[in-house]
Amino acid sequence: MKPRARDFLVGLFLIAGIAAIALLSLSVAGSAYRGPGGLELVVTFDQIGGLKPRAPVVIGGVKVGQVRSIGLDDDLRARVVLDVDQRLKLPTDTSAVILTAGVLGDQYVELSPGGETTLLKSGDEIQFKQDAFVLERMIGKLIQNLGAEDDKK
Amino acid sequence: VRDPIADFGAKGIGAVHGLGRFGAFAARVAVALVTPPARLRRTLDELHDVGVLSLAVIGVSGLAVGMVLGLQGYNTLVRFGAEESLGAVVGLSLIRELGPVLSALLVTGRAASAAAAEIASMGVTEQLDGLRMMSIEPVHFVVAPKVVAFVVCMPLLSALFIVLGLAGGYLVGVLFLGVDAGGYVSSLQQTVELGEDVVPSLVKSVVFGVLVGLIAAYRGFHAEPHSAGVSRATTSTVVVASVTTLIVDYFLTALWGVNP
Numbered sequence: 001m002k003p004r005a006r007d008f009l010v011g012l013f014l015i016a017g018i019a020a021i022a023l024l025s026l027s028v029a030g031s032a033y034r035g036p037g038g039l040e041l042v043v044t045f046d047q048i049g050g051l052k053p054r055a056p057v058v059i060g061g062v063k064v065g066q067v068r069s070i071g072l073d074d075d076l077r078a079r080v081v082l083d084v085d086q087r088l089k090l091p092t093d094t095s096a097v098i099l100t101a102g103v104l105g106d107q108y109v110e111l112s113p114g115g116e117t118t119l120l121k122s123g124d125e126i127q128f129k130q131d132a133f134v135l136e137r138m139i140g141k142l143i144q145n146l147g148a149e150d151d152k153k
Numbered sequence: 154v155r156d157p158i159a160d161f162g163a164k165g166i167g168a169v170h171g172l173g174r175f176g177a178f179a180a181r182v183a184v185a186l187v188t189p190p191a192r193l194r195r196t197l198d199e200l201h202d203v204g205v206l207s208l209a210v211i212g213v214s215g216l217a218v219g220m221v222l223g224l225q226g227y228n229t230l231v232r233f234g235a236e237e238s239l240g241a242v243v244g245l246s247l248i249r250e251l252g253p254v255l256s257a258l259l260v261t262g263r264a265a266s267a268a269a270a271e272i273a274s275m276g277v278t279e280q281l282d283g284l285r286m287m288s289i290e291p292v293h294f295v296v297a298p299k300v301v302a303f304v305v306c307m308p309l310l311s312a313l314f315i316v317l318g319l320a321g322g323y324l325v326g327v328l329f330l331g332v333d334a335g336g337y338v339s340s341l342q343q344t345v346e347l348g349e350d351v352v353p354s355l356v357k358s359v360v361f362g363v364l365v366g367l368i369a370a371y372r373g374f375h376a377e378p379h380s381a382g383v384s385r386a387t388t389s390t391v392v393v394a395s396v397t398t399l400i401v402d403y404f405l406t407a408l409w410g411v412n413p
Contacts (some may be wrong), residue, residue, distance in 0.1 A: 003194075006197070006198065006201045007197055007201075008207075009201060009205045010197055010200045010201050010204065010205060012286075013200070013201075013204045013205045013208060013306075013309070014200075014204075014309065016208075016309075016313060017204070017306075017308070017309025017310065017312055017313055018309065020309065020312035020313045020315070020316045021308065021309070021312040021355065023312075023316055024248070024312055024315060024316065024351050024354075025347055025351050025352075026246065027342075028248075028319070028341060028342060028345050028351070052343075054343050055343065056339070056343075061304075101237065106238075106340070106343070
């Protein structure tokens with residue numbers, strides 16, 4: 001093979017390899033939600049279960065954003081920042097719930113718009129919320145209640 | 154009278170001696186790399202031999218491994234109704250372990266054996282001595298470009314292996330078994346982290362590239378100067394490089410800390 005033809009193949013190989021690395025670092029390890037963001041909403045939960053950064057935020061099952069960050073606020077409660085499509089008109093009485101996809105699946109945040117006419121702005125806090133459902137606790141409570149009923153008899 | 158303890162001691166000394174010679178060889182290669190002139194023409198040719206010629210085997214294997222991961226992962230996950238997580242299973246196993254390790258093993262079989270045989274037969278046919286007579290240092294002219302080619306090609310080949318594996322998992326999971334396409338991609342993107350998965354994977358394959366390249370060059374360079382020596386150098390390159398890759402992989406993974 002002529003040296004130039006070889007060099008061409010080497011060049012192609014190098015480009016393909018670097019493209020593969022770029023794809024892995026930028027796209028595969030990138031953000032899960034690539035739609036428009038911009039509207040930043042804060043929700044404070046008592047219990048977030050297994051919610052992770054970059055978990056999806058949905059309205060009625062449609063993905064509209066993702067969890068930007070999770071931290072503790074000054075009162076040691078879980079402060080979750082959501083990044084949501086800024087074109088959405090979300091009323092101030094929108095509620096946020098942490099749900100689980102399937103019984104053992106990943107957790108996500110569902111927003112349910114309310115009926116107010118004033119809209120949420122970036123940086124606002126969502127007031128209506130419901131904590132994550134933790135299966136072990138529910139089972140624990142259930143067993144306690146069953147035990148208490150047995151004692152009554 | 155044979156003394157088993159003395160025999161064992163001699164083996165131990167031999168092993169340490171061999172390790173030391175390998176270290177000294179690695180140092181010679183490192184010095185050759187920073188000594189002018191840079192052998193660009195030679196390095197390009199070696200990049201062709203190691204990288205371009207390994208593309209076919211890496212591509213086919215990556216696709217096949219991704220497809221079998223998709224199939225096996227699906228069969229396990231569907232029992233828990235968690236087949237949406239297929240992308241995460243395929244992606245994490247490929248990026249964290251299978252990509253760097255399998256491509257290192259494949260490159261060992263495809264290119265390191267050829268490199269060792271080439272250097273060893275250059276020794277047998279006294280070409281290395283010929284180079285020395287023209288006062289060209291063989292480590293500088295023959296060995297260093299080969300080692301550079303392995304170090305450069307390994308992460309690129311590993312990344313291509315992973316990308317094709319992801320495509321293979323998508324093919325089986327989404328097109329054949331009916332996993333939701335968006336679910337596959339989003340579970341992949343949600344689980345894979347740049348700093349915890351992708352960067353360690355690339356670091357691993359660079360380390361494997363250094364090890365495989367140096368082992369092949371060392372075995373070839375120090376082959377006994379006859380035809381049996383060439384075949385022994387080739388065999389021991391494949392065996393030693395494969396085993397070293399697998400052992401070093403464990404320690405690299407353990408050092409990095411296994412993430413939950």
